[in-house]
Amino acid sequence: MKIAVCLKAVPETDTRIRIAADGRSIDPTDVKFIMSPYDEFALEAALLTKEAKGGEVVVFGLGGDEVPTVLRDGLARGAERAVHISSAGIATHDPMIVGTVLAAALKEYGPDITFFGKHGVGGDNQAVPSMVAEHLGVPQATVVTKIEVNDRAVRCEREIEGGLEVVSTTLPCVIAAQKGMNEPRYPKLPAIMQAKKKPFATKTAADLGLSAAQVGDAAATMTITELRLPPARQAGRRIEGDVNEQVNGLLSALQNEAKVL
Amino acid sequence: MEFDLNEDQKVFRDTTRKLLKKECPAERVRRLMETDTAQDAQLWHLMAEQGWLGLTLPEDFGGLGQGLVELAVIAEEMGRVCLPGGFLSAIFAGALVAEAGNSRQKAAYLEKMASGDLKGTVALLEAEADWNPSAVRLAVERNGEDFVVSGKKLFVPDAQTADVIFCVVRDGESLALLPVAKDAAGVKVTAMPALDATRKLYQVEFENVAIPQAEALGADGNPERALRRAIEVATVTLCAEMVGGMQWVLETAVEYAKTRHQFGKPIGSFQAVQHQCADMLLLTESSRSATLFAAWALTVDDPKAAAAVSIAKAYCSDAFREVCHRGVQVHGGIGFTWEYDLQLYVKRSKASEILFGDATFHREQVAQLVLGER
Missing domain, CATH: 2.40.110.10 (Butyryl-CoA Dehydrogenase, subunit A, domain 2)
Structure with a gap:
């Protein structure tokens, strides 16, 4: 079975984000990039599928210098090879274009099943898996918490508001993994060292047959006009007095000020 | 000259930090402290599976054949979470067999040690x-x-x-x-x-x-020299653990100084508190530099290796204790309560201070080496 996983490099979740001078992007100075946490579930699902059904796992990543480390993490966890698609000349802020580029790379590979995280932490568009499925002309299941593959039949459990939905489809398909789908493995030190020896390809948009008119800034359907940090958290307030006064003060604050009771 | 960790070492560090953060939180440390042995079979299995137990052991005998800088990188992360159990003992024993054992003895012990089957x-x-x-x-x-x-x-x-x-x-x-x-x-x-x-x-x-x-190990060689080398390996590993502990105390104290308010402002805005934190940073970074140099020197058999190890341990012994003391000062009363995790590191610092020799012992070692008495 040919299994693809698309991995996104995102700032480590406890990174202190700074806005870049252009006011529309983050300043990457001193930012450490990691595999998007939802992609970890996707990769683990891919590896479990390979271990159960045979085949290979290929990891794909679109971006700049922050991507190879994440792809090597994927190789260390058990993927067979990696494809880094350089973001040079690609409007990566637009999910439509990201979907176009990834789909072009995936078409070259021809996977039976393609895994994504349900969304990339940071951008949070939740758009790319669906767009790739559309480009590839294959079915998709999103927010998947469980998957079973039998021959060409695929059964998925999806987490929906207040319940669980079971869907069935067929290969080839796109799966977007939800948190809790599995317990992602840690790369072992020997595997980290072996990962350096695994095949690692770098491609450009041109290598995928895509022109600047298709994937460059001019083709973007969306522009980020401004990026703002959330307002600073207000300092806490200490409620003084004996226990009764403190309880009454807290209740009053929750009812009249926060209006949550 | 490149002084930074290389890419592999950074990946080792990040992977170890992430794994230990999840698998060895303070609650687990406290649970293990209450046991007779502080040894957790599941954690031990995890360490073996990750390759940590055989990290520096020869590849021919089931190890990964890595250097002591890699070991120091991982040990620092262990110290950061105050990892309980027998890792340091395993490193000491493994180094002793690797240094003193003949082929038959290495085959008998090292592979099982690397796999965690023999402690x-x-x-x-x-x-x-x-x-x-x-x-x-x-x-x-x-x-x-x-x-x-x-x-x-x-x-x-x-x-x-x-x-x-x-x-x-x-x-x-x-x-x-x-x-x-x-x-x-x-x-x-x-x-x-x-x-x-x-x-x-x-x-x-x-x-x-x-x-x-x-x-008997080392019967056909020089057992004392092999033992000294094994002690040096274990000492560097301990120093790295101590650096990890210092880093935790430093980060925790700085975070506390930024969030604890007194007189209407964060205590970190007061110069007296800032000085404490700055000194903690200096002690931690200097300890790290001395430890990594000693680890490198031992790995490449540098003639200054023995002195480098003693310099690192002499400095770390004092520094870890001092960092913990200052951490307690920054925290004030809560710093020495049972419920607050800082006490775990204070106790670890006191025990580590004398393990493999205190600062005075190692200054004496340096003096002997400088004077050619060893």
């Missing part, structure tokens, strides 16, 4: 608690083809969970390194009081315990 520790100290190998007094007798040991060793870490105790004994003018099965007849292991409950210490008594002379 080892080293029994060195006696009543004088002198870390110098030449201070070993416990003498063996020769009886036919056997060595026979009677006497006791003190402050032996993790002896209760060890499968094999490498006992350092005196054989005339030389030393003998005897592998003794913990469950052998005549071996009695008794817990000793220890300040750091994450690292248990034991008295090990031997009563007419016979070990075939052919089983």
